[in-house]
Amino acid sequence: MLDIKIEKTTHPKPKPADESKLGFGKIFTDHMFIAKYKDGAGWYDASIVPYGPIELDPSLMSLHYGQSIFEGLKAYRGVDDEIRLFRPEKNFARLNYSAERMCLPQIDEDFALKALKALVDLDQEWIPHAEGTSLYLRPFMFGTDQYVGVHPSSEVYFMIICSPVGAYYPTGLDPVKIIVEDKYVRAVKGGTGYIKTAANYAQSLKAQQEAEEKNYSQVLWLDGIEHKYIEEVGTMNIFFVFEDEIVTPALNGSILSGITRMSCVDMLKEWGLPVVERQISIDEVIEGSQNGRLKECFGSGTAAVISPVGELMIGENKLIFNDGKIGELSQRLYDELTGIQWGKVEDKLGWMIKI
């Protein structure tokens, strides 16, 4: 395993004074991790250095052709003051899965976790203390060849940056309004929808912008061919709670395999509830809402953990779930998962890793 060289900053930045105003992803800690790769030589020069700009050539491969992937997870300061990560090994497994599709090199998952832990340990003072806050961790990898010909980059950077983030729900779980996208598509089978690559987001910005103009917080994507089956929300997977079953779309090759999604499925099974991963059409959702069989709808993702959907707009058809209020199961999952993350609830499934 590569050694990690540590160069500490001589100019530590002041930490944010008001933790209620942290927001998301705008402030960065004192250090970052960087490792380089070259075909033939493998990974080299792994180091933790002061956070700051890096010099890149204008012909940089990933700027022109988007050969870039990322991950997102959090470090939590527990109620017992222990620092914990939530299933980080799943993030590095997924990073390698994304790398394979994007012709980027594989990274040793144990090494990547060791680097992440070393960085969080060094910048641990940056993990905010207020309830619901955390340190968002962003590992990412991109091609750095200096050459504007289309080809897989032979040189690559892998980096990790950290950002203290505020409570997603400062005043309790807040149901969101979502609009079903009927013009644009996110992904098709054979494409890159199932991995975390920059391009998926670049092409989704337009739909997101149009949704916001209509006062919706995100879009719900349907399948790219028939516009009939449910895929996922912009940055979250989605669940529908029917009277007799809880349904989330099956991983079909165009849906991102969320770690929160996987954890919700595991938790629901643990509770003995009937959760199924299967194809689900938008018509089934409309029908379930009209005949009362569909009780709740919620999104799942690292940022919000659980995001109850209060309203779903489908063309001219407005569906309201649970009177626009938080459903019982959404609340229970949120309480259990965040309880485990902040060390308030026993971690029976062994998901947390202490720093």
Ligand SMILES: *Cc1c(COP(=O)(O)O)cnc(C)c1O
């Ligand atoms: C990251 C992501 C999610 C959520 O995944 P988690 O691992 O639960 O954070 C869902 N959909 C898309 C498109 C994503 O990029």
